[in-house]
Amino acid sequence: MRRAIGTGATLALLALAAIVLWGALRGKPQDLPWTPLDLGAPVGAATGRKLAALGDDAPRCRALLVQAGIRYTALPARRPAGAARCGYDDAVRLTAGGARRIAFAPATVGTSCAVAAALAMWEWNVVTPAARRHFGQPVTLVEHFGSYSCRRMYGRDAGAWSEHATANALDIAAFRLADGTRVSVVGDWQDTGAKGRFLREVRDGACDLFATVLSPDYNAAHRDHFHLDQADRGAMAWRACR
Template sequence: MDARWIRAVRHAIGWIVALLAIGAAVFLLWAFAKGRPQDMPWTPLQLGEPIGLFTGRKLTALTGDFPQCRALLKDAGVRYTALPERRDGDRCGYADGVRLTDGGSRNIGFRPANLGIACPVAAALAMWEWDVVQPAAQKYLGSRVTAIDHFGSYSCRRIYGRDAGNWSEHSTADAVDIAGFRLADGARITVVGDWRGDDAKAAFLRDVRDGACDLFATTLSPDYNAAHRDHLHLDQANRSSMGWRACR
């Protein structure tokens, strides 16, 4: 192989490495300037920090670290009680369940009250409320959300309740179905009644759906299929081996 060609290749590689290093440095400076440490994969997760590029993956990773997840909830002021481990057969149950108490998640409520979910879902819900739901409610509706209506979390079943196929994330409490929102001015927003259209309520619902995609491994809405016409499905499916996330 010609020596000049080898030198040229090495020279090009050197330039590529240098440019990548410069790009990484610029990105780090930008992230810190924006006050978004969660844009870096190695920074510890803090629920009170702004949502960054790696926030969602860090939340999903809490599936394997219940003590850390509970510590994050406590540090962020989320009120909860830990649930005892539950097993229903070989495929259903949870070991990282928490029950959010009324007044938790900085005084927001869930209806029905005392929602029980896997801890990583609770952590994502808290950030979703603070950083997505409340700002969107003020922007589009001029009021604050006081409660979130839901269809529940834990359910020992397969996807869509079929007799065969993959098990639902609900079977391990790693999912929650959001039906609507209650506002301080007395108004109620529902997915089934307000998703379609181009008014402020529909814009609000689409905004909170889009924001959920940055925090949950899976976000499914009425735009996905008829089975989700009346709720937003949010889950923390651990797809670490595949690395993909779903937002529809």
């Protein structure tokens, strides 16, 4: 057991050293775990973990939104009586305009600030470039199935609580292009043309920004949406991308 722990620690240190060397050679601060997060910077090797860490620092998260020109409304804290594992203190509602051009439908959705920050970076770095590549036009609307829901995973009566229970997740259902074309997860995931390629590209790009990304490739429960969340698993912990 002692040898296994020592081996694990050594591998973790080697991985950290490799990241440091890689970041230094590339000259990109977003690849280094200790440099400040900038939502307007390109996505780097450490960006996803920095975004997830914002869940522990709501004031800093909101300040980063302002710095990046992201319009939002801070939502009142929500703590349902008799539901100790549900609710939120730092949720925000993103609005289109400013540095963001994509709206949400329904527009009333609120998420944790960490999810909101990642959504903005996903729009800029992944969704908009992918839409222009595959369709020659931008996405103007993202349809979703909601964020906050006081429940355990998969709606079970027991077991782990869902990240939805704290508004730390959002389920993405479809994208609307500028000309009105709709690209949906349930209808176009198996498409072999531009729609299918677009969906896989935005799924894969989300994996660099969210702690958890689940798609139809994961299981039947996700056949009609992408689940995106910012579960806090620690600075060097695993990330789920499927």
